Amino acid sequence: MNTFLSLVDGYLGNGVTQMLLEGTRDTLIMVFVSTFFGYLLGLPLGVLLAVSDKDGIRPNAVIYRSLDIVTNVFRSIPFLILLILIIPFTKMLVGKSYGTEGTIVPLAIAAVPFIARMVEASLKEVDKGVIEAAQSMGAGDFTIICKVLIAEAKTSLLVGVTVVLGTILGYSAMAGTVGGGGLGDIAIRYGYYRYQLKIMVVTVVILVLLVQIMQFLGMLISRKTDKRRL
DSSP states (O other), X not given: OHHHHHHHHHHHOXXXXXXXXXXXXXXXXXXXXXXXXHHHHHHHHHHHHHHHSTTSSSOOHHHHHXXXXXXXXXXXXXXXXXXXXXXXXXXXXXXOSSHHHHHHHHHHHHHHHHHHHHHHHHHHTSOHHHHHHHHHTTOOHHHHIIIIIHHHTHHHHHHHHHHHHHHHHHHHHHGGGGTOOHHHHHIIIIIIISOOHHHHHHHHHHHHHHHHHHHHXXXXXXXXXXXXGO
């Protein structure tokens, strides 16, 4: 392993390999932590959207329309603009607006509406007959949501996680333009400002590999949990 790293260092320049490893680590931290917090808010928001829709188990036009507008507004804001817009809020939460910690906050906020729509779409795919059967047996709303809607949409939800991870990875790379840290920051500092093509190419290759690995693992897990394939 050390020999391989030495060869890579010889090709890219002294110390570059360690920098790329640290950048990959920081990128993964940003992606997974922000996705986790994104789901903490986005999952219940998506459930509320699906439940309160006109075809949901508890239709409520006021709640649905309000959540729909808020979700659409936040989804319409480009990530870089959102990142700059919430700098005061980010500083209040983590004490700074740059680096790995400072990027997690806007990444999580950007993920929430995207996740909510993914969850809403997944839950709406559940067969109405299954829901009606649960209602006829006296199941309450909470039971239907947890044991019918989410359980039946599990495969679709897992595929959605894969899509979200890939999207957030792209956002994290964009954050490098404003000192967001990770591989995006390396690509901007060395590929754009210094035009060191070798480092730029390797950074892009690492980002592509990360997306492919996430996609492969996500689809593998979703296939394993898909009851229709059993």
